[in-house]
Amino acid sequence: MEDEPPPQGVSAKALEATLLSALKMLDVGKWPIFSLCSPEEIKLIRQACVFGSAGNEVLYATENDEVFVLGMNCSGCLGTGDMQSTIEPRRLDSLCGKKIACLSYGSGPHVVLATEEGEVYTWGHNAYSQLGNGTTNHGFIPCQVSTNLVNKKVIEVACGSHHSMVLTSDGEVYTWGYNNSGQVGSGSTANQPIPRRVTGCLQNKIVVNIACGQMCSMAVVENGEVYVWGYNGNGQLGLGSSGNQPTPCRIAALQGIRVQRVACGYAHTLVLTDEGQIYAWGANSYGQLGTGNKSNQSYPTTVIVDKDRVVEIAACHSAHTSAAKTQSGQVYMWGQCRGQSVTFPHLTHFACTDDVFACFATPAVMWRLLSVEPDDHLTVAQSLKKEFDNPETADLKFLVDGKYIHVHKVLLKIRCEHFRSVLNNDDEIIEMSEFSYPVYRAFLEYLYTDNIRLPPEDAIGLLDLATLYRENRLKKLCQQTIKQGICEENAIALLSAAVKYEAQQVVA
Structure with missing residues (x-):
């Protein structure tokens, strides 16, 4: 049987270019900052996170569990003990061999990292106590956060612009840092210098997933309910209002819907249900809700991504971009994409949601700690x-x-x-x-x-x-x-x- 001809209006060269660009998306080299690394160094990378106001800082771990940093080093966010920028990878001896489990970063920037042992390390900008060490002094080297976390195993971390949140293996949530809008969930607007457990409606709940927007916080509990708190000026809490919320509050509009994951953009929110559907709400000036318009939504609204079941959602608190991956491996993006507003989910040629943020988000940062599979293909x-x-x-x-x-x-x-x-x-x-x-x-x-x-x-x-x-x-x-x-x-x-x-x- 003969091959099918290319669709009308699409040249064979264009199809070939699309295939080639998809193939090139398999390694971390798609983030511009990695052009400072040699091909030999890039081959050894197994985990990486690009962050910073212009995607100009990176931390990565190699196959030997060595940890390196590179870039501008704003506010000492590289953890090298100084504020010197570097175009050569510098090793963080204190983290080598620790086996990184998860990592998040704020806008200062500050960094929060958890190891596979469940230990938490922070460093970088600290003017609002977002490092959780009880001070407001910038942290130039990674330091373990132990206050109220002793004998706790942290399994997930999240950062807003200047606040931090962690989830423990027993389903408890701890927060600290900037709290002008109630984003640490303490009931006040006073900054929180050390980790404290978020209680209120979460007191007797087991949390399974957390996320932060710029100045808000979210938690999914084991029965699929979503609890929210913090800034709500764009409706990003999904409560049907625009008033801030200083303590956790359940999203009533999701009654009867079991949510599995939550992801926060700068001021918008996405959730993924157990049936593979997406709901979105909050700011929408770039079409980041995927509803086909640019109107903010204060209630959860269904996002239509073809007829396929969605298995992954992606957003980042420093960007207005959204992405999703379906069960068949198709990757969609919407929102602010290279400065343009994409108001409906757009099918891409990418293999993973990470590529959306590398190529189309502003800034080109990572929405999560990226794990890089070794390339077993031989030339x-x-x-x-x-x-x-x-x-x-x-x-x-x-x-x-x-x-x-x-x-x-x-x-x-x-x-x-x-x-x-x-x-x-x-x-x-x-x-x-x-x-x-x-x-x-x-x-x-x-x-x-x-x-x-x-x-x-x-x-x-x-x-x-x-x-x-x-x-x-x-x-x-x-x-x-x-x-x-x-x-x-x-x-x-x-x-x-x-x-x-x-x-x-x-x-x-």
Whole structure:
């Protein structure tokens, strides 16, 4: 059956470009700040969070559980002990080996991090006590927050602009920091310098998920009810009013609907139900509610995302952007996208919601701590390299100095003119006595890898082989190896070889 033609009005090149851009979205390199890292450094990253007023700070953890930071370092938010910006990754020794479980950040910025052990660390801007250490002094290094959290295991963290919230494994919520609108849920508007448990309506409830808008807070309890508190000037609490709420209050309009997750934008809110539906409310000047208009909503409103079941929602308190992923893997975005207002969920070519924030949010920050799966896909070159001297797949053996080297006839014929003319299909073992085992092995490995690995003294023998087989590129590599390895002890022997093989690069 023939392939279906591209849809009318869409060129094959445009489709190809879309596919390629989707493929490129698989690593952290889509965030501009990672252009400061080398490809080798990026390959080692397993967790990352880009934050800051312009997406100009990042913390990342490597496959070895080392933690590094990079960027502007506003208010000491990199945790390096100073306020110096850096374009070179700097290691945070105090967090290495801690195994990060979750991370969030505020607008100051300040950072709140929880480890897999459930410990909480904070640092950065602290003018409103958002670090939870009882002071208003900026924190230049990560410090553990222990007040009222001793013997508690924190499993989730969230930050508003200048307040912080954590969820413990036993379903309790603790808050601290800026409280001008009641966002810490204490019943007053006084800033809270240390973590205190949020009680009131949550006193006997088990909370399973938390989120913060700029100046509001949300909690989902195990029966699917949603409780909200804090600033409500845009209706972001979903209570049908615009008055602030200093203590947790249940959203009555969601009665009978079981909510699983909540996500907060700058001043809007999204929830995901157990049936895979989205409800949204709050500010809508950029269409971030996905309702098709730009009118604020103070009650939960259904968001239509095709007919597919939604499995993930995404928003970030520093942006006016919304995103969702469906069960079939389709990713939608709406709200402020590259400065434009998208008022309906728009189907993208992305593979995950994180890509929406990398490419379209302002600023280009992460909405969560991003986990990067190691790329197990091997390129053609990597696959060939892996198969060198593999007896399980080889169909030919060279016997040199009593040792076997396992290779593949077809590759040798493709890569070397000499073998194309001398190899026969019925060859199984070929004895080689003209060259030593290290030299011949290095030659065969070169055919698989395009590189040579052997000491300069053996490179003389390989140069002899390259000359005999008329492998000019290999000759040049041998000459470079010999030249780089010249020292007092071997200078005469190596230079003699250079003269013998007319190796201009060596004697130059």
